[in-house]
Amino acid sequence: MINKLKIWFRAIRPFSLTGSIIPVTVGAALGSSYTKFNLEYFTITLLAVIFLQASINLLSDHDDFINNIDTPDSYGSSGVIIENLLTVKQIKRAGLILLTLGCLIGSFLAFKKGGFILFLGITGALGGYSYTGKPLMLKYRGLGAPLVFLLFGPLMILGAFYIQTQQINITSILISIPLGLLTTAILHANDLRDIYHDQKSGIKTLSIIVGRLNSEKIYFALILSPYIIITVLALFGLIPLLSLICLITLPGALKNIRSIYMSTDSCTCLKTIDQDTAKLQAQFGAILIVSIILSYII
Template sequence: MNMKVETNSSFTEPKTKQRKSWHVWWNLLRPHTLTAAFIPVFIGTVYALHIGGIDKINLPLFFMMLLACILIQAATNMFNEYFDYKRGLDHEGSVGIGGAIVREGIQAKTVLYLAYSFFAASMLIGIYICIHSSWWLALIGLLSMAVGYFYTGGPLPIAYTPFGEVTAGLFMGVIIIGLAFFIQTGTIVPEIIILSVPTSILIGAILLSNNIRDLDGDQENGRKTLAILVGRQNAIRVLAGMFIISYIWCVALVFTGMVSAWIFIVFLSIPKAIAATKGFIGKRIPLEMMPAMKATAQTNTIFGFLFALGLLLDYLF
């Protein structure tokens, strides 16, 4: 995404015009990132079963929460597309799924307006959720949307700082899981925060893998990401450490009696975590690191689904 490119001070629409079809718009959503939005909703809802039982689960609220989170994540991806183009970071040779503006000829303002419309839709859904739960959620929702916008927008984007991974993990992990749990139970318990930690770490790992891939280009464009601050080799070690901590955390959850041994089903995702880590070792060309980045996202997806399944099995048996 952030390979070296000559940046012009003027902001003009790209001249490239290519075939537009459904997959262009689908890629604009960056679907591989959307699992980071809906898996936390699953986890928070499944743990709500442990508190209120299946009779207390409000399915309409679950689906509305799910849709709102996906819309906010998709809008955040579009803001990323727009602002990367506006700052001259994206071009036709950029590596990654982004590039609807520079490669497919979609108007930049179209991407921006579509992102705003997704935010508007999520706000309408949020009103429905607040009516059936608490209006305090509106404040949290607005804060989450602000973070989505300022992740790549504004004078000092979060993505340009070392705090991208922490921010993503907090808002897409801890907060979404907590909100999904709250709208079903009407309360927040310490356990839900503790249970959200491993998923939050792996969401942050997706951002770190992206920053490892784009390290050289980010550095040339003045970013100060965590990967840049610690260096490529140490960033890979941090990524491996994030995987390890997530699995150790699950072991601790079992040994403290917070969940049963069903949660060990997450260990089935370990091969993907290993593949992700090894895929970065010795690589410097962004295209060569794409499989490792994909494996990191897949680790989060598989781990998250298995974690939710483990919680469900714990409730049932």
């Protein structure tokens, strides 16, 4: 039983779940500076987006396998299907169950908070399914990165902020950009690492479309731009000056850049670059959350 749970835990790729946990928490923390923080709605919102992202991870594993994108030589998936730990049907069924649960919770939030949340929920559910699901299969058409930015940046932060405050303001929009970029960097790191294997499968990720050199430049921009944006927002007083403490994670960003810069097509040193990028996003986001909370306590 314990081993089975470990396999399922591996299948949902828990390291990537900071992609949804961080933006929702940022949105809710920012909202708490405008109104009384509602823990109940925050918890429900967090549960909905975790279910959504876990479903995306499982369904993309399923779709990547049946489309011959994931192979024993590739690194992109959780590997549970490749290693015969779980079947294709089990992964698809679990993904659809989690997607359904996320939609049900989202429907409750929409009932309580109105049409804007319903719009965001429908966009999130359809976008998540269409990441690799038919007929759109956006990841395979080079549209995975903009979709991830939309879902895990503006959509989640604005949704969490609105659920707390019943409003949207310029700060909530601007602060969603650096978080969206860092989360997109997790996906892009994965695509950059897997260029060789993805090319053999015949799909068109953004990294394949623009080429490796330009793909590296995009990655550099995705993880460095958030530091510039946060600095500008803090200096102009749109977010607390204390948020500049996020800059202490810059060495981690530079380390990732150095890893990519020193890598080659045959290099295995990028095997964990997506996990390293997720760690950077989590550290940056956690510090941002703490800085927002502390600024309204002190």
